[in-house]
Amino acid sequence: MAEERPAKWGLVVDLDRCTGCNACIAACSMENNVPFVGEDEVAYGRALYWIRTQRYWEGEYPAVTPTFQPVMCQQCGNAPCEPVCPVYASVHSEEEQINLAVYNRCVGTRYCANNCPYFARVFNWFDYELPEPMRSYLNPDVTVRRRGVMEKCTFCVQRIVRGRQKARAEGRELRDGEIQPACVQACPAEALVFGDLSDPESRVSQLARSQRRYHLLEELGTLPRVTYLKGVGNHGG
Amino acid sequence: MSEKITRRDFLKLTAMGAAATAVMTGCGPMSRYVVRRPYTQMPEYNQTGESTYYASTCRECPAGCGILVRTREGRALTIEGNPNHPVNRGRLCARGLTAQQGLYNPDRVRGPRFQGRGKPTSPPRDLTWEEAVQVVGSALQKPPERIAFLLGLVPDHLFDLVSELTQALGAPPPLRYGALAALDGRTTLLEATRRLFDTPALPYFDLAQAEVTLAFGADFLQAWLSPVTYTRAYGNMRQGNPRRRGELIVFEPRQSLTAGNADRWVPIAPGSEAHVALALGGRVAELRGLPVPEAFRAVSLEEAARVSGIPAAQLEDLAVTFATAERPLALVGGSALTQPNGLVTAQAVLALNALVNNLGQPGGVFLTPAEATPAPLTAVSDLVRRMQAGEIEVLFIHGVNPLFELPAALGFAAALENVPLVISFAPFPDETALQSDYIFPDHSALESFGYQRSLAGADRPAWSASQPVVVPLYNTRATVDVLLAAAQAIGRALPYRDEVDFIQQKILPLLNAGGFYTAPEILTFWSRWLQYGGWWTPAAGLPAPRSPRLPASFGTLTPPPAPAEGQFYLLTYTNHLGDGSGANRPWLQELPDAMTTVTWNTWVEIHPTTAEHLGLKDDDVVRITTPYGAVEASVYRYPAIRPDTIAIPFGQGHTALGRWAEGRGCNPAQILPAATNPAGDPAFIGTTATLMPTGRRRPLARVESKDGVYGEH
Structure with a gap:
């Protein structure tokens, strides 16, 4: 069996490809059993999007244009959410080296969300019932969270685990692009690329070295694993 | 075959993921209906804890994307794109991704x-x-x-x-x-291709390889013929072309998602698209040193500038950009077609492609082979x-x-x-x-057999196959079977035993049609058809349109009516709720509208200066009245719309369709005219409406900002 080297999972978001269509949100929500909260709760800012598209308007009519930026947990190497959790519910996993939420430890202090500079964490303010038979589509690989628990993007850790187990069972190394979180798999514009940053030849590594790269709030020193590629324009945009 | 296979071999075969159905079908007449039982009566091929994938076709819109549905213990879990499918290449949009919420919707009709x-x-x-x-x-x-x-x-x-x-x-x-086809202007496209190329066919635009694209009204990133195909092509147009980054210029009165992603958005006056297309065509012909065809002489650049409100210098600049581009492409659809001048616009824009010689060329225009109806x-x-x-x-x-x-x-x-x-x-x-x-309820899409053969996004001849991924939940029956049984009962039987037999006879010609697989007889072919989720040719290739016969005139031009004082042009458009059938999927309701980030409701988009002039603020409820009726909606101040235009999204305002759809927002179809353009598509553009404040406020659930939620409401 091949020797396994630890992977350093990373995501690249190419903003020049991204159209802001929000398919990533739908894919993420269906994969990760994210409940819908209804109109009133969305209005109160309690929607449970693990990934959201930040849309800002730039310019004045008629040269006005929206900018779209999908934002999910940045999987910080130096995560501000971790040291503030009193119950170690926000931790780095040893095997995947990504930041995970341990739902059964979480007591709902919400310190982590307050300390997250990216607003990546969302809180279950209520239990959100799914009427029968809608529970049939819940993904058995992902825990269903209850009221009082913080949750966030996990890079679809269940897919990482499944992919790694499959490769192990077949006695081979993981192939580049074999593991895709739900958002990456769905993205119709192919704006999202996921892979192992420790492999310099992987597609994600190559893109992350692009001249267009930047990190969100880089100056905070959070060492995000998500790299954005700046959108470019033909007219100096 | 079934006696020779041991259980162990059988499990090995089924473990091939998507190949599972190939094994299950074709074993004999009894397995014509693939039986997928729930957990309590688990069939042998279904291993606890192991997922089985079934290839099928998304039916949330007519594009016909290929899907792989992940099932476990007889339940459909997640829907993924089929990576081999020529329409979507493994990608999916929000509507397809939430189709399980239709299958497991608690409000379904459960029996006849x-x-x-x-x-x-x-x-x-x-x-x-x-x-x-x-x-x-x-x-x-x-x-x-x-x-x-x-x-x-x-x-x-x-x-x-x-x-x-x-x-x-x-x-x-x-x-x-x-409504999707009507708002896309499909009949107009078919009529225009019939007139110009003698073949009524939906055009396929090779956006991925185009270098300068002019789009008239077609919101191809969110609606139109095949949103996933064109979004993928858009991504490749931007970053997939090693020669240069493709440029996109969009003419629309209201910025759609497509216009929002364009390099230049030209806020054209509604109804003047034909004038601009004709004037640009004439100028492009001149710039390329060609004789200006008679049909393009109808409108001068100055006249187009006057009618459309676009400065002549800007039109000239666009004409130069287009005429001198290496691979220019002009697209047309949606609001540029659903108007009195729609057929002229469609012909002018398609002919514009002929002027720059891109018919059948990379980055150009092709015709889809399937009959669209x-x-x-x-x-x-x-x-x-x-x-x-x-x-x-x-x-x-x-x-x-x-x-x-x-x-x-x-x-x-x-x-x-x-x-x-x-x-x-x-x-x-x-x-x-x-x-x-x-x-008499039909099965829902994920419980059905079927096919789509009209695939506007496929770059090659293709058929897309549907198969049930779960056993039908309720006492529903395939409509094809009901009709066949009824025809038989009255002595007018058609020569088909049931739905599966009908489909098998229909796909029989594909056995010798040069697909990427074939089989000596239908049962083996059928099992591969189900396994791959359809049939298509191994190599891309679509027929090129013949060089067009340009008439002396594309038709008479109606100048757009100028709205009277206090009147606004009214537009409607489709977002991720599509034709309204998506309104009962709670996650589609919860999904923020791409441009406004509003969820769960209808809004009316008004330019901020217009709103200020009328004394309207965000969330004020206004009454929108046309000669055909009136609806009410909350104001959304939208910076990217012409000040003389208002827009209402299509899809909400249901009085039925279950708990998540009912009593939410308004339906713009209530206030649209029944007028049509010469091709028979609706002529919605040019409708004018008045706005009347009601004095009430109804806060919209917007994701973009929490301002006002904690404050005044």
């Missing part, structure tokens, strides 16, 4: 029933399928010219069967209508007239919700009263189903 049009005097009651078949059978025995079928845009196999059935009975052919709105009007006149005795409705999707001004609701027998096959209790005499 007498609906009694919702009248208290005839309360609904459940029926058996035997009674249902009898009802359908006696309905088919009515005088054939008094039978009408109104079908939706999906699925194609049902349309093919009903076409054969009506032919056998001597009844008029079925009509296919859908949407009926124009004029055909629906004609049906409504016959219904009104009492000439229709029985109306069958499948896959379309005319009471919601058709402009109310058409008078469908009143005409329906004059039809003695209305039979709906809707799987959901939508507006039309509730006003029917009977509902």
Whole structure:
């Protein structure tokens, strides 16, 4: 069996490809059993999007244009959410080296969300019932969270685990692009690329070295694993 | 075959993921219906804890994307794109990704029933399928010219069967209508290609390889012919072309998602697209040193500038950009077609492509080979007239919700009263189903066999296959089977045993059509058909349009009406809720609208300066009145719309369709005209409306900002 080297999972978001269509949100929500909260709760800012598209308007009519930026947990190497959790519910996993939420430890202090500079964490303010038979589509690989628990993007850790187990069972190394979180798999514009940053030849590594790269709030020193590629324009945009 | 395979071998075979169905089918006549039992009666091939994937076709819109549905213990979990499928190449949009919420929707119609049009005097009651078949059978025995079928845009196999059935009975052919096709302007595109290229076909635009693209009205990133295909092509146009980054210029009165992603958005006056296309065409011909075709002489650059409100210098700049580009492409659709000048616009833009010689070239225009069959709105009007006149005795409705999707001004609701027998096959209790005499629910999309053969996004000849991924949840029955049984019961049997037999006979010609697989006989072919989720050719390739015969004139031009004082141009457009059938998927409701980030409701988009002028703020409820009716919606101050234009998204405002759809927002179809353009598509653009504050406020659930939520409301 091949020797396994630890992977350093990373995501690249190419903003020049991204159209802001929000398919990533739908894919993420269906994969990760994210409940819908209804109109009133969305209005109160309690929607449970693990990934959201930040849309800002730039310019004045008629040269006005929206900018779209999908934002999910940045999987910080130096995560501000971790040291503030009193119950170690926000931790780095040893095997995947990504930041995970341990739902059964979480007591709902919400310190982590307050300390997250990216607003990546969302809180279950209520239990959100799914009427029968809608529970049939819940993904058995992902825990269903209850009221009082913080949750966030996990890079679809269940897919990482499944992919790694499959490769192990077949006695081979993981192939580049074999593991895709739900958002990456769905993205119709192919704006999202996921892979192992420790492999310099992987597609994600190559893109992350692009001249267009930047990190969100880089100056905070959070060492995000998500790299954005700046959108470019033909007219100096 | 089945005796020779041990259980262990069998499990190995099924472990090949998507290949599982190939193993399950084709073993003999008994396995024609792939049986997928729930957890409690687990079949042997279903291993606990192991996922099985089934290839099928998305039916949330007519694009026909290939999907792989992950099932476990007999339940459909997640929907993924089929990586081999020529339409979507493994990608999916929000509508396809949430289709499970249709399958497991708690508000589905769970069995055949007498609906009694919702009248208290005839309360609904459940029926058996035997009674249902009898009802359908006696309905088919009515005088054939008094039978009408109104079908939706999906699925194609049902349309093919009903076409054969009506032919056998001597009844008029079925009509296919859908708000999506109407708002796309599909009939106009078909008529324009027929006039220019002698072939009525939906065009395929090779956006991925184009270097400068002019788009007139087509919101190809969110709606239109095949949103996933074109979004993928858009991504490759931007970053996939090693030569240069493609440039996109969009002409639209209101910035759609496509215009929002454009390099230049040109806020053109609604109804002046034809003028601009003609003027640009004339100038492009001059710049490329060609004789200016007669048809393009109709409008000068100055006149186009005056009508459209775009400065002449900007038009000149755009003409130069287009004429000198290496691979120029011009697209047309949507709001540029659904207007009185729509057919002229369609021809002018397609001919613009001919002027720059991109027909059949990389980055150019192709024609899709499959026959596309949407009926124009004029055909629906004609049906409504016959219904009104009492000439229709029985109306069958499948896959379309005319009471919601058709402009109310058409008078469908009143005409329906004059039809003695209305039979709906809707799987959901939508507006039309509730006003029917009977509902004989079809299976939902993920429980159905079928095919789509009209794939506007495929870069090659292709058919897309549907198969059930779970056992039907309720006492529903495939409409094809109901019609076949009813035809047989009245002695007019068609030569098909059941739905599967019908599909197998229809795909028989594909055995020798040069696909990427074939088989010596249909059962083996069928198993591969199900395994791969369809059939297509190994290499990309679409027919190129022949060089067009340009007429002396593309048609008469109507100048757009200037709105009177206090009047605004009214636009409607589709977002991720599509034709409104997506409104009962709670995650689609919860999904922020891409441009406004509003969820769960309808809004009316008003330019901020206009709103200020009228004293309107965000969330103020206004009454929007046209000559055809009035609706109310909350104001959203939208910076990317012409100040003389307002826009309302399509899809909300349901009075039926279940708990998540009902009583939410308003339906713009209530205030749109029944007017049509010369190709028969609706002429919505040019409608003017007035705005009247109601003095009430209804906060919109926006994701973009929490301002105001904690404050004043």
